[in-house]
Amino acid sequence: AQSVTQLGSHVSVSEGALVLLRCNYSSSVPPYLFWYVQYPNQGLQLLLKYTTGATLVKGINGFEAEFKKSETSFHLTKPSAHMSDAAEYFCAVSTSGTYKYIFGTGTRLKVLA
Amino acid sequence: EPEVTQTPSHQVTQMGQEVILRCVPISNHLYFYWYRQILGQKVEFLVSFYNNEISEKSEIFDDQFSVERPDGSNFTLKIRSTKLEDSAMYFCASRAADTQYFGPGTRLTVL
Numbered sequence: 001a002q003s004v005t006q007l008g009s010h011v012s013v014s015e016g017a018l019v020l021l022r023c024n025y026s027s028s029v030p031p032y033l034f035w036y037v038q039y040p041n042q043g044l045q046l047l048l049k050y051t052t053g054a055t056l057v058k059g060i061n062g063f064e065a066e067f068k069k070s071e072t073s074f075h076l077t078k079p080s081a082h083m084s085d086a087a088e089y090f091c092a093v094s095t096s097g098t099y100k101y102i103f104g105t106g107t108r109l110k111v112l113a
Numbered sequence: 114e115p116e117v118t119q120t121p122s123h124q125v126t127q128m129g130q131e132v133i134l135r136c137v138p139i140s141n142h143l144y145f146y147w148y149r150q151i152l153g154q155k156v157e158f159l160v161s162f163y164n165n166e167i168s169e170k171s172e173i174f175d176d177q178f179s180v181e182r183p184d185g186s187n188f189t190l191k192i193r194s195t196k197l198e199d200s201a202m203y204f205c206a207s208r209a210a211d212t213q214y215f216g217p218g219t220r221l222t223v224l
Binding site: 032034036042043044045046049051090092094096098099100101102103104105106 | 144146148154155156157158161168169204208211212213214215216217218
């Protein structure tokens with residue numbers, strides 16, 4: 001069975017500072033990993049994904065994540081936070097088969113002026 | 114860009130009533146999903162659907178829930194007799210390859 005752990009339910013950063021949101025996964029088979037963003041009262045928007053190939057993946061809005069198998073991690077980073085990045089971020093894992101997603105509990109990002 | 118749409122955006126119902134949540138997946142997708150998010154909690158998988166059959170369902174998806182693709186475009190989630198604890202945001206998703214695309218959700222409030 002798969003599982004996802006997101007450390008830190010709330011993260012605050014200053015505008016222009018590095019954003020680091022942590023995600024660790026557990027999977028007995030090669031995982032597919034995703035980050036989604038949810039703005040208030042909106043649905044889930046795909047930020048980026050890792051399935052195979054290059055372990056450093058780039059997504060929308062300047063975000064990137066690195067798949068580290070040895071650490072079972074898929075942390076999300078952005079070099080410089082913008083006010084518009086304030087949202088909730090969900091990490092998810094799936095595997096081939098039904099491809100159902102298992103989500104983490106989410107991290108709410110607050111960007112301080 | 115094609116999108117998953119969901120109606121209604123907000124549904125208020127009385128406990129014990131039946132509700133049907135509707136979704137229009139992206140047109141060339143063949144795999145469909147429902148998830149729910151109780152306020153303040155994580156998004157949870159309910160059911161996956163392919164070729165007019167349920168592929169997998171979670172423990173949450175009990176006999177009170179059913180899904181249907183009544184025509185070539187809609188995908189519905191029915192809750193037969195709603196309970197207070199069914200109050201949540203319900204997300205529909207459709208999949209191409211390894212990636213799911215989510216609709217904006219239906220907020221269900223059970224009074």
